[in-house]
Structures are given as structure tokens and as C-alpha cells.
Amino acid sequence: MVLVLDADEIVKQFDRNSILEFCNCSDNQSKVGRLKKVNEYEHSYGKRRYIERISRLFNKNSFCYSGTIHEQVVRKNKINYDTSNIDITIDHIGYFREVLKRTNKIYRNILMLKEELIKDQKDPYINYQLGKSYFLEKNYKKAVLYFKRSILSVDNFNYEYAEDLVESYGYALLNLNKFSETVIIEKYKRYYLSSLEYNFILALIYMNNSKSQQVVKTFLHCTEFKDSIKEVG
Structure with missing residues (x-):
């Protein structure tokens, strides 16, 4: 082993x-x-x-x-x-800002992922990783492009990366102020309703779409989770 x-x-x-x-x-x-x-x-x-x-x-x-x-x-x-x-x-620790800045990791990853994508333009995992790289670079427009390609090709939302794909897609849309488009994240409730991270972004989406009752209900649901994994500042 x-x-x-x-x-x-x-x-x-x-x-x-x-x-x-x-x-x-x-x-x-x-x-x-x-x-x-x-x-x-x-x-x-x-x-x-x-x-x-x-x-x-x-x-x-x-x-x-x-x-x-x-x-x-x-x-x-x-x-x-x-x-x-x-x-x-x-x-x-590879996603910390100082590490990314020191190693130029994002740029290297994007080049390698694009080469890999040539083999299969619809590969959901490679598209997800490309979206993630652009997300970390705060290029949310390109992140949304690749997240969308990935999410349309995923055939099983129980894959290890699928939940982060859905949530990162939602955050990228929020950062672009595309609030009406973020409601698509609600579609994945049946997979991730037991996840604090998913519920948190869902509450943000409701808040930015003026759905007051859902905002309160979802944020209250977040407080029911034993361990907090979200820090906002």
C-alpha cells in the first residue's frame, strides 16, 4: 500500500x-x-x-x-x-494567496489544463479545474464559462469534485452580480442539502434575489450544523 x-x-x-x-x-x-x-x-x-x-x-x-x-x-x-x-x-495550503503568488501556480495550471482539454473538450473534471483556476485568479467571467461547461457534462453529482463545482459556480455568478442566474444552484438541493457550505451559498443567493423568507430559513438551518466551515470577513 x-x-x-x-x-x-x-x-x-x-x-x-x-x-x-x-x-x-x-x-x-x-x-x-x-x-x-x-x-x-x-x-x-x-x-x-x-x-x-x-x-x-x-x-x-x-x-x-x-x-x-x-x-x-x-x-x-x-x-x-x-x-x-x-x-x-x-x-x-496550495490555495493560499502567498503560495499562489510565489509559485505562479495558477498560470502554470491553466496552460496544462488547456492542453489536456484538447483531448476532450467536454471533460467535466478538466473544465471544472480550469474554472477553479480562473476563479482563484478572480477572473470570474472565464470561471463561469468553464464551470458551466463542466456542470452540463457531469453525469454523477456524487463525484468528489461535484459539490465544489456547484458551489464555486454559484460564487462566481455572485461575484459577477448575475443574481438572477444564481438561482440555478437551487436545482442541486437534492444532492447537497445536508452540506453546510451548500446551504450557506444558497442563503446568499436568496438574499441577493430578495427572497426574505428563504434567507432567514436557510441561514437558521446553517446554525444547526455542528461544525462551522465558513468564515466571512
């Missing part, structure tokens, strides 16, 4: 026994372990912090990475595989 971490990720918490249990179980040789990744970055509506599960622990004899940038774990025999959550939490 190998555990993969990027240079801009820091392990914040782990349970050694549960990790060993996953690694030593023969049934898990064909599974991929998914750790918890905490991402934080700044935008016009404050600091945004979102949590995702990503595939990082696997048997290197059965799995490998595919893709030029933001690679995905795939099975070498191309067969679908199961995943299991593991007790590792990491902080991703």
Missing part, C-alpha cells in the same frame, strides 16, 4: 490503528482509501473552507494515476473499484 501526499498538503490528524487495519485486510487490496482534505482560500465573499474526500491510499500493483494535471486514481485493468474512508485528515 502507498499513501500519496502533495507538497502543499500537511497531515493534521490520523488514526494509526485504523490505517493499519485497512492496509492489512486482504479485501482492501482492490480498494482505494479516501482521506479527508481541508481546502481554504480567499475570495470576494470572504474566506472559503471546504472539505472533500480524495482517493490517496492504494495498492500500487493494482492502481495508478491517470492524467497530466490533477491526476485521478484508476485501476490498471480499467475495472471499476470500491473505496473506503480512512482516518487521515490533511490541510491543503
